[in-house]
Amino acid sequence: xxxxxxxxxxxxxxxxxxxxxxxxxxxxxxxxxxxxxxxxxxxxxxxxxxxxxxxxxxxxxxxxxxxxxxxxxxxxxxxxxxxxxxxxxxxxxxxxxxxxxxxxxxxxxx
Numbered sequence: 001x002x003x004x005x006x007x008x009x010x011x012x013x014x015x016x017x018x019x020x021x022x023x024x025x026x027x028x029x030x031x032x033x034x035x036x037x038x039x040x041x042x043x044x045x046x047x048x049x050x051x052x053x054x055x056x057x058x059x060x061x062x063x064x065x066x067x068x069x070x071x072x073x074x075x076x077x078x079x080x081x082x083x084x085x086x087x088x089x090x091x092x093x094x095x096x097x098x099x100x101x102x103x104x105x106x107x108x109x110x
Contacts, residue, residue, distance in 0.1 A: 001068045003098075003105050008065035013109070021110040027064050028103050031057065035096060038076070042092055050088060051080035057095065064106065069098040 013020045034057050041050040058073035072095045079087035 001071055003066065003068045003102055004109070005065040005067050009109065012065060024064075024103075024106045024110055027060060027106070030060060031099055031103075034060075035099065038092055038095070042088060045085070047080045047083045047088070050092075051077050054080055054091075054095070061102070064102075066098075066102045066106070069095070069102045072098045 012023075016023050034053050038050055038053045038057070041047075041053060054073050054077035058070050058077060061067075061070035061073055072091065076088060076091035076095050079091045
């Protein structure tokens with residue numbers, strides 16, 4: 001799956017104009033905070049909180065045209081819903097990895 005849907009991102013950039021960098025920076029801060037919250041929820045075995053965080057991350061990723069990240073967030077959401085600790089741990093690591101890739105790509109395209 002592609003990291004960024006180029007057509008959707010181009011439209012977002014057209015709408016945002018010169019503020020696209022501000023949007024990307026805000027997305028980065030929000031995601032980093034939510035990842036930290038997800039790590040805390042996982043450590044506490046609070047799967048419902050982890051599911052909600054993953055759902056919110058997925059929505060944010062879709063809004064930024066970050067399809068691969070959204071897909072990984074969907075996997076995390078499902079693992080949390082199933083209270084599958086091993087799957088949630090793997091999915092959380094994959095979300096973190098895809099977030100790093102996504103942020104690099106978004107910064108390059110600002």
